[in-house]
Amino acid sequence: MLIELMRYVKGYVKFKTENGIAERLINEINKEGLSVFHIRKADGGIVGYIGYFDYERLLAIANRLNIDVLKLYERGMTPFVLRYKHRFGLFAGILIFVMLLSLSQYFIWEINVKGNEKTPTDIILSELSELGIEKMSFIPKIDFRQKREEALVKLPQLSWMTMNRIGCKLEVIVNERVFSPKIDEKTPCDIVAGKTGIIRYIEVYNGTKKIKENCPVVEGDLIVASRYETKNGKVMYVHSDAKIIAEVEFDKLISVDVNELSKEYTGETKTIYGVNLFGFKIPFGVIPSAESADIEAISYPIHLFKKELPFGILKFNIRPFDRKAEDKVKTEAKEIIRNAFLQYEATELKDAVILKREEQTSFKNNIMAVKVKYLCEENIAKKVTLDESELNFESENFIGNG
Amino acid sequence: MNKENRSFKDNFTNGIISPFSEVTLIGNKTLLVEGASSVLNYNDDSIKLKLVDLTIIIYGVSLCISYLNQDSLEINGKISRIEYV
Numbered sequence: 001m002l003i004e005l006m007r008y009v010k011g012y013v014k015f016k017t018e019n020g021i022a023e024r025l026i027n028e029i030n031k032e033g034l035s036v037f038h039i040r041k042a043d044g045g046i047v048g049y050i051g052y053f054d055y056e057r058l059l060a061i062a063n064r065l066n067i068d069v070l071k072l073y074e075r076g077m078t079p080f081v082l083r084y085k086h087r088f089g090l091f092a093g094i095l096i097f098v099m100l101l102s103l104s105q106y107f108i109w110e111i112n113v114k115g116n117e118k119t120p121t122d123i124i125l126s127e128l129s130e131l132g133i134e135k136m137s138f139i140p141k142i143d144f145r146q147k148r149e150e151a152l153v154k155l156p157q158l159s160w161m162t163m164n165r166i167g168c169k170l171e172v173i174v175n176e177r178v179f180s181p182k183i184d185e186k187t188p189c190d191i192v193a194g195k196t197g198i199i200r201y202i203e204v205y206n207g208t209k210k211i212k213e214n215c216p217v218v219e220g221d222l223i224v225a226s227r228y229e230t231k232n233g234k235v236m237y238v239h240s241d242a243k244i245i246a247e248v249e250f251d252k253l254i255s256v257d258v259n260e261l262s263k264e265y266t267g268e269t270k271t272i273y274g275v276n277l278f279g280f281k282i283p284f285g286v287i288p289s290a291e292s293a294d295i296e297a298i299s300y301p302i303h304l305f306k307k308e309l310p311f312g313i314l315k316f317n318i319r320p321f322d323r324k325a326e327d328k329v330k331t332e333a334k335e336i337i338r339n340a341f342l343q344y345e346a347t348e349l350k351d352a353v354i355l356k357r358e359e360q361t362s363f364k365n366n367i368m369a370v371k372v373k374y375l376c377e378e379n380i381a382k383k384v385t386l387d388e389s390e391l392n393f394e395s396e397n398f399i400g401n402g
Numbered sequence: 403m404n405k406e407n408r409s410f411k412d413n414f415t416n417g418i419i420s421p422f423s424e425v426t427l428i429g430n431k432t433l434l435v436e437g438a439s440s441v442l443n444y445n446d447d448s449i450k451l452k453l454v455d456l457t458i459i460i461y462g463v464s465l466c467i468s469y470l471n472q473d474s475l476e477i478n479g480k481i482s483r484i485e486y487v
Contacts, residue, residue, distance in 0.1 A: 022444060023443060026441045026444065026467075029470075030440070035470075036467075037469045038466060038467075038468060040446075040466045041446045
């Protein structure tokens with residue numbers, strides 16, 4: 001296969017001898033060191049193939065031996081290039097095409113959004129567009145990591161987002177925030193503490209208050225009960241409703257891998273193919289070290305009769321990078337963490353009053369971590385439905401909300 | 403090849419190359435010959451080769467010389483018999 005490919009690249013001529021002693025020609029060709037192949041006996045002579053540049057020497061030998069040689073055809077890349085060497089337009093066209101093709105890989109051609117169910121794709125695309133990510137955006141100018149953080153701040157309904165660049169296509173995978181299911185107002189429920197803290201204020205709209213103000217509670221403690229007894233001893237259940245404002249203290253840690261962040265991609269992408277033989281990965285080229293490039297090895301195993309064989313083709317996608325200055329990276333990491341906290345506070349703590357906020361920064365093993373100790377006042381009421389066993393009552397025992 | 407190179411080649415190869423020709427038959431389809439010096443006769447059904455130390459005739463059907471260079475050659479086809487002359 002490889003030899004055939006090399007022969008095609010070098011070019012070859014199919015020839016036929018018409019008279020004379022073919023064996024003498026074969027031996028003379030061999031003595032001269034010319035490479036001939038696929039020699040067959042034909043009517044009155046032989047038919048064979050010879051390298052494109054050796055054909056003239058073959059003619060000289062044949063002339064010396066008084067053998068007529070007929071050129072049947074010539075094939076291969078070299079004859080093709082030589083045939084069209086004066087057609088500059090053709091080569092210029094190919095060159096321009098290749099240049100345009102390589103230039104086109106620096107632009108986003110398509111954006112696909114995946115994972116969204118409630119948030120319309122158009123809204124996500126429109127926010128991304130405002131951040132400078134849209135079709136035909138110049139890829140090397142975009143810091144996808146930074147843009148992802150900014151997009152998450154702008155789209156609080158999303159809890160997570162990743163942007164994968166696949167060639168000229170951008171794949172945006174999102175995860176929507178899941179809110180706890182709303183309990184139907186006709187369903188009896190208790191109110192428990194959603195977080196551990198000290199209760200500062202209770203406003204009960206329905207149900208029986210079980211804990212007083214300024215009492216500490218642990219997550220899950222019952223605060224407003226659904227069950228109550230009437231004067232005549234009948235057990236009734238209501239759909240409890242209350243506002244429980246408590247002082248809660250908790251930590252939030254956000255960290256960034258500075259080693260990853262320091263990579264400044266050159267914009268080049270290189271593909272090297274190789275083979276996977278019984279688990280040994282053999283590339284057909286030089287693979288740079290992991291310190292200077294991101295290397296992704298994709299394996300394409302060969303299947304025979306639906307069974308995977310222990311060998312296959314390997315594709316190494318290589319994205320070289322330079323390292324940014326350490327100070328710059330640290331500043332960038334701080335900025336990313338700051339944005340992440342802003343997003344966290346804008347979404348998770350949007351209904352809370354932050355009373356105190358203590359920030360602690362650490363840098364260890366190339367990981368920059370910021371721990372923030374929050375003291376907040378927030379509504380910790382959490383409605384929980386009653387167990388089936390506990391709720392063993394007749395339907396008339398339920399009194400609706402209010 | 404100049405004299406100096408030939409001398410080097412001779413010195414280098416004396417120890418590792420056998421003074422005899424090598425004939426390798428793979429199934430009845432392929433025949434590899436190392437140390438073939440010339441083709442004496444060539445037909446569809448027989449090829450007579452002069453080797454370093456002897457002459458052989460390969461008989462078969464649709465015989466074709468797949469490649470030929472100064473040291474070796476490969477014959478393909480349906481080989482039925484090899485005769486050492």
